Amino acid sequence: MTDSVMPTYGRLNVSFVKGEGAWLTDSNGQRYLDALSGIAVCNLGHCHPRVTAAIQDQASQLIHTSNVYRIPLQEQLADKLVEISGMEQVFFCNSGAEANEAAIKLVRKFGHAKGVSKPVIIVMDGSFHGRTMATLTATGNAKVQAGFDPLVPGFVRVPYNDLDALRMAIGHWPEAVAVMLEPVQGEGGIKVPDSDYLASVRSICTQRKLLMILDEVQTGIGRTGKWFAFQHAQDVIPDVMTLAKGLGNGMPIGACLVAGSAVGLFQPGNHGSTFGGNPLACRAALAVLQTIETEKLMDNVNTLGEQMFQAFKKRLDQHEGVKEVRHAGFMFGIELAVPCGELVGLALEKGLLINVTSEKVIRLLPPLIINEAEAMQIVDQLSDLVTEFLSTRTVVSVA
Numbered sequence: 001m002t003d004s005v006m007p008t009y010g011r012l013n014v015s016f017v018k019g020e021g022a023w024l025t026d027s028n029g030q031r032y033l034d035a036l037s038g039i040a041v042c043n044l045g046h047c048h049p050r051v052t053a054a055i056q057d058q059a060s061q062l063i064h065t066s067n068v069y070r071i072p073l074q075e076q077l078a079d080k081l082v083e084i085s086g087m088e089q090v091f092f093c094n095s096g097a098e099a100n101e102a103a104i105k106l107v108r109k110f111g112h113a114k115g116v117s118k119p120v121i122i123v124m125d126g127s128f129h130g131r132t133m134a135t136l137t138a139t140g141n142a143k144v145q146a147g148f149d150p151l152v153p154g155f156v157r158v159p160y161n162d163l164d165a166l167r168m169a170i171g172h173w174p175e176a177v178a179v180m181l182e183p184v185q186g187e188g189g190i191k192v193p194d195s196d197y198l199a200s201v202r203s204i205c206t207q208r209k210l211l212m213i214l215d216e217v218q219t220g221i222g223r224t225g226k227w228f229a230f231q232h233a234q235d236v237i238p239d240v241m242t243l244a245k246g247l248g249n250g251m252p253i254g255a256c257l258v259a260g261s262a263v264g265l266f267q268p269g270n271h272g273s274t275f276g277g278n279p280l281a282c283r284a285a286l287a288v289l290q291t292i293e294t295e296k297l298m299d300n301v302n303t304l305g306e307q308m309f310q311a312f313k314k315r316l317d318q319h320e321g322v323k324e325v326r327h328a329g330f331m332f333g334i335e336l337a338v339p340c341g342e343l344v345g346l347a348l349e350k351g352l353l354i355n356v357t358s359e360k361v362i363r364l365l366p367p368l369i370i371n372e373a374e375a376m377q378i379v380d381q382l383s384d385l386v387t388e389f390l391s392t393r394t395v396v397s398v399a
């Protein structure tokens with residue numbers, strides 16, 4: 001491995017040279033079943049023929065112009081996102097952190113327009129919003145923030161899934177202008193809030209005239225079995241929603257969508273992005289959205305998601321080393337009683353790609369295109385591994 005790349009990641013010593021559907025092949029010809037999708041990015045699997053064809057065709061016509069000109073594919077993509085989300089307008093960028101930066105700037109502008117000179121955004125414990133200065137400040141994880149003081153002012157934190165704490169914080173902070181949260185916490189360990197939580201946050205925000213920012217960077221684009229996770233809740237439309245990851249299936253693209261009182265806050269000169277919403281990225285994203293519809297992939301998520309969840313529960317729930325199995329569509333979290341980071345390497349040796357987050361939570365984000373056999377292979381292989389792993393843990397801890 002070269003020293004020329006900054007060591008910002010603890011990388012596994014494997015490199016992939018080809019992908020097809022839910023499968024990756026490494027440089028030695030070994031095949032792996034991908035239950036992570038590049039962390040919720042390659043939702044249609046690797047090199048989906050429709051997306052590949054769209055990218056190839058667009059690359060041969062026009063890749064980039066500039067946002068100083070009209071970009072018809074960007075307009076088409078914005079129209080489509082508005083149609084499927086119920087939001088009203090879209091700003092395009094290149095990543096989740098950038099989408100959240102846009103959201104943070106927007107709600108500060110909302111605050112200033114209301115006469116709040118130092119607007120405050122209420123954020124959540126255990127959240128993840130990105131690695132830029134404002135988004136790492138919004139992130140509820142001390143490890144992400146360590147070493148980067150001074151952080152950005154204007155954020156206060158409350159426990160996730162705790163409405164009383166939220167109401168109390170709003171009471172304490174008259175400068176509060178927005179609440180920012182994930183509908184399901186991804187990096188935080190696949191934390192699924194109570195079923196009425198989002199609707200209650202929505203009504204608190206409406207009553208207190210705060211904007212509701214939903215970070216759907218990980219949950220969006222069909223991953224939970226609806227286009228967006230908020231669509232599982234009754235009567236919830238956020239004021240601001242951010243997207244990235246699955247939107248381009250690997251082509252970098254992010255988006256910040258607005259509705260209601262958040263519309264019209266950005267005017268020319270307030271925000272921008274050189275690459276954001278270029279023809280190539282937008283063409284890929286349009287192909288992604290069309291494919292999810294045509295192939296009815298959200299039905300697949302709903303059916304197989306429940307099947308996998310039940311199968312995991314059957315195999316693992318009784319085990320005393322397993323604290324909880326959680327899921328929202330194709331987001332699975334298996335929380336163990338012990339740290340389990342080494343499971344990632346053990347699974348890799350068996351040809352299965354998984355992730356561990358928050359030290360003790362096995363996280364699976366399989367591509368939405370997997371079939372039943374692949375789904376059950378993930379369940380069986382991982383359940384065997386977890387059982388084996390926990391038996392060695394018990395031996396070690398007893399000794």
Ligand SMILES: Cc1ncc(COP(=O)(O)O)c(C=O)c1O
Nearest residue numbers: 095096097128129130186217218
């Ligand atoms: C919920 C959420 N928001 C934001 C981000 C940051 O996205 P990006 O890495 O594209 O900047 C992530 C990435 O994991 C995420 O899960």
